[in-house]
Amino acid sequence: MKNKIHSFYSRLKIKHKMILLLTFILFAFSSGGLMVLQYAFHVYNEEIYKQSAQSLSVSSNSIENELIKLERLSFQLTTDIYVQHYLQQLKSSTSNYEQYIIGMNLRKRLLEIGGSDKYINSIQMYDMNSYDYSIGNRQVIMHEERVKQIMSQAKEHKGGARWVFPGDADPSLLITREIRAYENISLDTIGVLALRINIEELAKDFTNSLKDYNAHLVIFHEGDVVYPLESPISKEKLKVNFTGDSGYHLMDEEREQYFVTYTPAEYTNWTYTIITPFSNLFEAITYVKNAVFIVNIGLFIIILYLSIRLMNxxxxxxxxxxxxxxxxxxxELDLFVETNKESFYQDETAEMHDNFNVMMRQINELITENYKKQLVIKDSEFKTLQAQINPHFLYNTLESINWTAKIEKQEKISKMAESLGNLLRSTISMKEPIIPLNKELEIVNNYLTIQKYRYEERLSVETNIPSYLLTIPVPKFVLQPLVENSIRYSLEKRIGHCAIKIVARKADDFMFLEVTDNGPGIEEGSVTQLLRGEISSTGTGLGLKNIHERIQLLFGEKYGIHIMSEIEKGTTIQLILPYKEESEDVQCVIG
Structure with a gap:
């Protein structure tokens, strides 16, 4: 039996041997590790729940006791004999001065009863005319909708206390009561009390221990959050998951897992929860991981011994x-030397060596062949791109002359023809792919002369180029297509004035040439398509692509065209070029 197993294993391929080995290792580690981890996490969750439940119980009881005191204070305020008397006087008084004096006395009495409580933001008392008599360090003028909500809640409970939860306009928790006259047991409504409670300060005073775990106290009632205004857990999940007796949940919210302990309060029927990011609780589990580590070490030693014997x-x-x-x-490919001195079993490893040797010979041949091809391709691409731009410019210039011949008289045509002649001479005489910036500007000026006669006062051009940049070499015919593009989109498609600004500046080792117009702008999604030549337009969408690729062929990937545009505010096309003091340095790039 033993000999049969050994014979079967020796005939297996390497991948089958590795699969067999890895299956054994993973099974052993998985079985032991999962059993220990399952037990460890169970113990850890129970321990965390006990600690969290204890802390939650202390905090909720303390907060509930303070809320009971404040509710009793609201009862004392509404039944105080002086408060009742002042409100009765305000109800019957018609003199503004008398109402003012009574109001001062009412505020003084409110301050005597509840002004010293540190959890009270303000005491808001309203008479039958909804006039506010308030005291406190943090008084607010409540929004009309908030006042209506208070009045409505108080009226529904007919003198009983009603909690009004915080909102965006007012972050305070409110106790509201309808004030009823008990003199002669008439129970007539004479005012409304709203006690604004600083629930945030109240909660912080009794939850200081939660800061160590970055935990949050959240109080809610039937899906409405009492504190704080923004909860880590959504209202929908709070309403569904926390019902019944005390307990805990592991909950996911926006890719974050939370450990949530909850308990209901007997007095207010609110639910108090402690929400703790689960990632902050792993310190206590270190002891459990040690137990897992010891078990895994024992398994690892046994598996390692067997694995070494199999894998050698x-x-x-x-x-x-x-x-x-x-x-x-x-x-160092030249140092690579094939050797046949190595002796291996005739399995996949021997085939790998033979295939590797063949592959390296083919790679060396392909590298040499590809290098030669790239030199030819670069030269062909450069000549093709440059030839593609010049006919495009000539077509647009002849079209401008045609328009002028139809609209203007012969004087202007002669001057336009003169400018066109200069452009043609520049095209034919200057064979160099790179020329000084001042020469490129001459080409632009000749083109603009023609266009100014065509559009007259509708076209204005401003140039701002420092003198020290005029001798900097640039690729030929890179600026004129940009100006042409601005004129086409700003004038031919719109009725109004077109202002074009040509600016040159230096920054570090870069020179930036910018052509800015006040045209309709380009949509954000069309900018990349323009540079790729994917948009067929009446302007130079294809020309921008050619210029961009030509600059990169000459100088490298970090140079080219950058487009900045905003709808109805204009477009700026920026050429990014190297800053070189002498043209010979740039010519070296081409060579």
Whole structure:
């Protein structure tokens, strides 16, 4: 039996041996690790719940006691004999001065009863005319909708206390009561009390211990959050998951997992929760991980011994092949020498060595061949792109002359023809792909002369180029297509004035040429398509692509065209070029 197993294993391919080995290792580690981890997390969750439940119980009881005191204070305020007397006087008084004096006395009495409580933001008392008599360090003028809500809630409970939860306009928790006259047991409504409570300060005073775990106290009632205004857990989940007796949940909210302990309050029927990010609780689980680590070490030693015996016959040829790969990885291909002195079993490892040797010979041949092809392709691309731009410019210039011949008289045509002649001479005489900036500006000025006769007062051009940049070499015919593009989109498609600004500036080793117009702008999604030549337009969408690629062919990937545009505010096309003192430096790039 033993001999049969050994014979079967020796005939297996390497991948089958590795699968068998990994299956055994993973099964052993998974079984032991999962059992221990499952028990560890269960113990940890129970311990965290006990600590959190204890802290929650202390905090909720303390807050509830303070809320009871404040509710009793609201009862004392509404039944105070002086408060009742002043409100009765305000109800019957018609003199403004008398009402003012009574109001002062009412505020003084309110201050004597409840002005010293640190959790009270303000005491708001309203007479039958809804006039506010308020005292407190943090008084507010409540919004009309908030006042209506208070009046409505108080009226529904007919003198009983009613809690009004915080809102965006007022972050205070409110106790509201309808004030009824008990003299002669008439129970007539004589006012409304709203006690504004600083629930945030109240909660912080009794939850200081939660800061160590970055935990949050959240109080809610039937899905409405009492504190704070923004809860880490959504209202929908609070309403569904926390019903019945005390307990805990593990909840996910916006890719964050939370450990939530909850308990209902007997007096207010509110639900108090402590919400703690689960990631902050892992310190206490270190002791459990140690137990898992000890068990895994025992399993690892046994598996490691068996794995070494099995893998020695597999790793030796792979390590030899790895040494060859490191030689290639270093880039020293000339040092790579094929060797046939190595002897391996006739399995996949031997085939890997043979295939690697063949692959390296083919790679060296392909590198040499590809290098030669790239030199030819770069030269062909450059000549093709440059030839594609010049006919495009000539077509647009002839079209401008045609328009002028139809609209203007012969005087202007002669001057336009003169400018066109200069452009043609510049095209034919200057064969160099790179020229000084002042020469490129001459081409632009000749083109603008023609266009100014065509559009007259509708076109204005401003140039701001420092003198020290005029001798900087730039690719030929990169500026004129940008100006043409601005004129086409700003004038031919709109009725109004077109203002074009040409600016040159230097920053570090870069020179920036910018053409800005006040045209209709380009949509954000169309900018990338323009540079790729994917948009067929009446302007130079294809020309922008050619200029961008030509600059990158000449100078490298970090140069080219950058487009900045905003709808109905204009477009700026920026050429990013190298700043070189002498043209010879740039010519070297082409060479």
């Amino acid at each position: 016959g597999i790793t030796a040829p792979i390590e030899s092949l790895n040494k060859k790969m490191k030689i290639v990885q270093s880039g």
